[in-house]
Amino acid sequence: MAHHESPFRVNVRDVMHRPGEMRELELDVLAPAQLGEGMAVVREGSELALDVRLESVHEGVLVTVEVDATAEGECSRCLTDIALPVEVEFQELFAYHSGEAFEYEVQDDHVDLEPLIRDAVVLALPFQPVCRPDCPGLDPVTGQRLADSPGLVRAEEGDPRWAALAGFEASEDQGAAAADAEPERD
Incomplete structure (x- = not known):
């Protein structure tokens, strides 16, 4: 055969x-x-x-x-x-x-x-493939690719890992107090 x-x-x-x-x-x-x-x-x-x-x-x-x-x-x-x-x-x-x-x-x-x-x-085959080693991923708020919209990563920060934190600074005053109080209500 x-x-x-x-x-x-x-x-x-x-x-x-x-x-x-x-x-x-x-x-x-x-x-x-x-x-x-x-x-x-x-x-x-x-x-x-x-x-x-x-x-x-x-x-x-x-x-x-x-x-x-x-x-x-x-x-x-x-x-x-x-x-x-x-x-x-x-x-x-x-x-x-x-x-x-x-x-x-x-x-x-x-x-x-x-x-x-x-x-x-x-x-x-890579378990977690990346398009490039330093791919910053997606913006947590808008879902846009951070690499496509460099405006989301401010030049002075440079490091994309800080990009997510940049959004918090502005809302800190009114947001922080409410957020801290939240868990006790349960």
Whole structure:
């Protein structure tokens, strides 16, 4: 029975049982399904660029893969759409013989990289992606992106973390006394 031809299945016949042989190839494949469940995912059908190195060793074929992909999602601070480069590398031994405790094996002269690529990419996705490291997020009052409206962050303050406090100063006189008294009414 021939396997369905997955682009992630790589023929290794030319390096099998020839310790010391090495082959390198570059593959461009499309993500067969969405990778990731969080705020940044690699969408189904988006391109994965693979740099693959196959090295023949006694036990099997040692496979090293570098994956370049693009994750899409939302900035966890300001919710703007973002695309983030994802670069990940892994190495795995595909063993020749069953029966041993190898997780991956050479099957029908092929190695199947898909589960490894999926796991590696998903682990590399940022849990809380940001559009830029210093993204100031959203204005707590208006909901506007602070980065779009620099007027909300006064020049002399400089630090966006103080922007939220700037609004309190004006209302301090009438607001503070009432706020302090509030909790005792219960």
